Amino acid sequence: MKYVLKRITFFIVTAWVALTINFILPRMMPGNPAQAMIAKFHGRLNPQAIHALKIAFGIDVQKNLLLQYIDYIKRILTGDFGISLSFFPSPVNQILSYAIPWTLGLVGVSTVIAFSIGTLLGIRTAWRRESTSSGIIIPIFLFLNSMPYFWFALLISYLFAFKLKWFPLVGAYSLNIPKGFNLARIASILYHAILPACTIIITATGGWLLTMRNNMISVLSDDYVAFAQAKGLPDKVIEYKYAARNAILPSFTGFAMALGFVISGALLTEIVFSYPGIGYILYQSVLNLDYPLMQAIFLFIMIAVLTANFIADLFYALLDPRVRTGAE
Amino acid sequence: MIMDQIMSFFKIKKSVAGMIILLFFILVAILAPYIAPYSPTSMEFMPLEHPNSQHLLGTTATGQDIFSRVIWGTRLSLSVGIITGLITIALSIMMGITAGYFGGITDGILSMITNIFLVIPGLPLMIIIAAYITVKGVMTIIIVISITGWAWGARVLRSQAMTLKSRDFIKASVIVGEKSSHVIFSDILPNMLSLIVAEFFGSALYAVLSEAGLEFLGLGDANAVTWGTILYWAQNNQAILLGQWQWIAVPGLCIALLGTSFALLNFAVDELTNPKLRRR
Secondary structure, X not given: OHXXXXXXXXXXXXXXXXXXXXXXXXXXXXXXXHHHHHHHHOOOOOHHHHHHHHHXXXXXXXXXXXXXXXXXXXXXXXXXXXXXXXOOOOEHHHHHHXXXXXXXXXXXXXXXXXXXXXXXXXXXHHXXXXXXXXXXXXXXXXXXXXXXXXXXXXXXXXXXHHHOOOOOOOOOOOOOOOOOOOHHHHHHHHHHHHHHHHHHHHHHHHHHHHHHHHHHHHHHOOHHHHHHHHHOOOHHHHHHHHHHHHHOHHHHHOHHHHHHHHHHHHHHHHHHOOOOOHHHHHHHHHHOOOHHHHHHHXXXXXHHHHHHHHHHHHHHHHXXXXXXXXXX | OHHHHHXXXXXXXXXXXXXXXXXXXXXXXXXXXXXXXXXXXXOOOOOOOOOOOOOOOOEOOOOOEHHHHHHHHHHHHHHHHHHHHHHHHHHHHHHHHHHHHHOHHHHHHHHHHHHHHHHOOHHHHHHHHHHHOOOOOHHHHHHHHHHHHOHHHHHHHHHHHHHHHOOHHHHHHHHHOOOHHHHHHHHHHHHOHHHHHHHHHHHHHHHXXXXXXXXXXXXXXXXXXXXXXXXXXXXXXXXXXOOOHHHHHHHHHHHHHHHHHHHHHHHHHHHHHOOOOOOO
């Protein structure tokens, strides 16, 4: 219980830090960028929207920083992110709620696949580390893991979408198919998701593989594994039930960082495939200096990563009794 | 002892491969003026030429020789990667060793900060910061990546510092009454040098990839000649739809290879210093 409380506290503190970063950044920069933005949109925005912008970005000279900060927190807690400038006059919330499912679906599924493949390969390469296949697999995955996601995305979109025309070049679904819940649409969505998902899976698997391999090798030199071997247990039992079960634990603690990498990569992948998720929208907002939308996306990504991390931590407690009881 | 370590470092195939790739790029960077056939910024050629004997990799939409740009791009891409890696590891050392050595409240606060930075996904934060900074340029990119990338190294170095602190020779130094700074710089740092080297290569890999990502998004200086900006212009001119795949493939491959060399070196140093990982 103490562990869960600790994780919840961490969740809240980190979320607060993210909120505060969001508040401080535009106010810290020389030559307030929001001023430039308002100048850019002058005449196109109604006075109300301009007022909201001024409050959001601290050009509101009537109030001191602390009052501005309180206002800002209030707005965020009530879920009011203001109005998007690049998709004017849609509220930021509306744009986010449209983009989020695409990213969650794409990143969620590909992360689970990459994690499973990487972890399994990690177990195998650690178990048979003297074999030539392991000697080849490691450098290959080091290379795959060192590729820029967006570059790999560009290459496979050139090969499979532009040259071979096996898959669509951009987008998340075909525009010719009626909207709504029907088989044709689901098929079209899956079909469009294959290339972006492959990009993420192929580039992300290496990270999981290496983590798992190193953990596994450490565990394999432990006494209880030697004892299990001496007892004459079958190799498969030792490999999966004895070693892998313990070796997988650090993969969960490393989850937060790995997820950060995957999300960063997924953002770039979405941009390459014009996949209408968070990354693509973030790119649009950066191009158009749409600061309200940028802020909201950053907060959303933070909360999503924190939540995923929180769940991974709970899993960790479930898997490792030492964490639950607080014993070292 | 250090000589022994260096000798066995060269016995690992991965480190040799990593060193060869890294040396190759360092040579290309130094010799760029002699290797590159043309100036990387000159726009005197026909635009969008496909690869031919004059232009090995074709030309850009503004008539620049892509091969020359890739060669010259090695300079900035490589140096940004290494400099950022150095700054990042310096931050990691500062935060990690201070936290691990002093413990108590100092550790509590620094570890909290480290854990928070560890969770914040790097690229979105970098994008936000870079988008707010109106001065686009190499310095901005170096600062942004270092600020967002130090946390992992700090965590690793902290736990190492904590282990070292409980060892007898460090305890002896403390009991004799050596100043903290002396203990840290003469006793702790030299004993975790290999770990620091491994983390440096890890940071450099992170830096090279982040740099490419930021420049690809147009958040760097679009006029600088780097691999990332070559890709930015290729994407902006729809190189793929024009069938100019080499415009994208070659600079990206350079990034991936440089990244791989850092990853190999990181892996090799890790394998060397962690006896459990070493081949039996």
